Amino acid sequence: AQSVTQPDIHITVSEGASLELRCNYSYGATPYLFWYVQSPGQGLQLLLKYFSGDTLVQGIKGFEAEFKRSQSSFNLRKPSVHWSDAAEYFCAVDLNDYKLSFGAGTTVTVRA
């Protein structure tokens, strides 16, 4: 079965420090992968997507993600976190029809 795992439920990071959120997927074919961000009580906003080509993809708000087929991973990174990055982050895989499968999410807390 196709699935997405986000191993970290909650991460706390200091403002200005780097951030890495992990995502592992289980999918038989070439995956199309997404990272979304959700502020409290809001909808989801797309940060970035991978569907082919360069394995390092750039997104909005200074985020990037690296696709590693050998590790079945699509980890999200940001070099320097701002207080406004406190949110919940979801990794998702396109199931090659009209469905996306989402991970359980990682909540990021930013301390001053």
Next chain:
Amino acid sequence: DGGITQSPKYLFRKEGQNVTLSCEQNLNHDAMYWYRQDPGQGLRLIYYSQIVNDFQKGDIAEGYSVSREKKESFPLTVTSAQKNPTAFYLCASSTKRTVYNEQFFGPGTRLTVL
């Protein structure tokens, strides 16, 4: 501005009542979706519709119903048969699939059963 609107933002329901959540999009998207979000469980697909007058059950359709009479509208009814309806509900839409399925989300409706 194009986007997805959901109303109301907060909804309270007494046990045994049906309630309908609104979702409207002006992105001219063909496909629309309803998700349920509970803490620690990510998003779970309730129903989706690829075209007008057609829709399919998702992973947790029991106790819910939908209609798709217009391209821009995809209302969700939470029926009294849904045993635990208190949750955050998200509507999304996407264009007709080309390479991948990028979904755009509305702001959500928080439903609380009293």
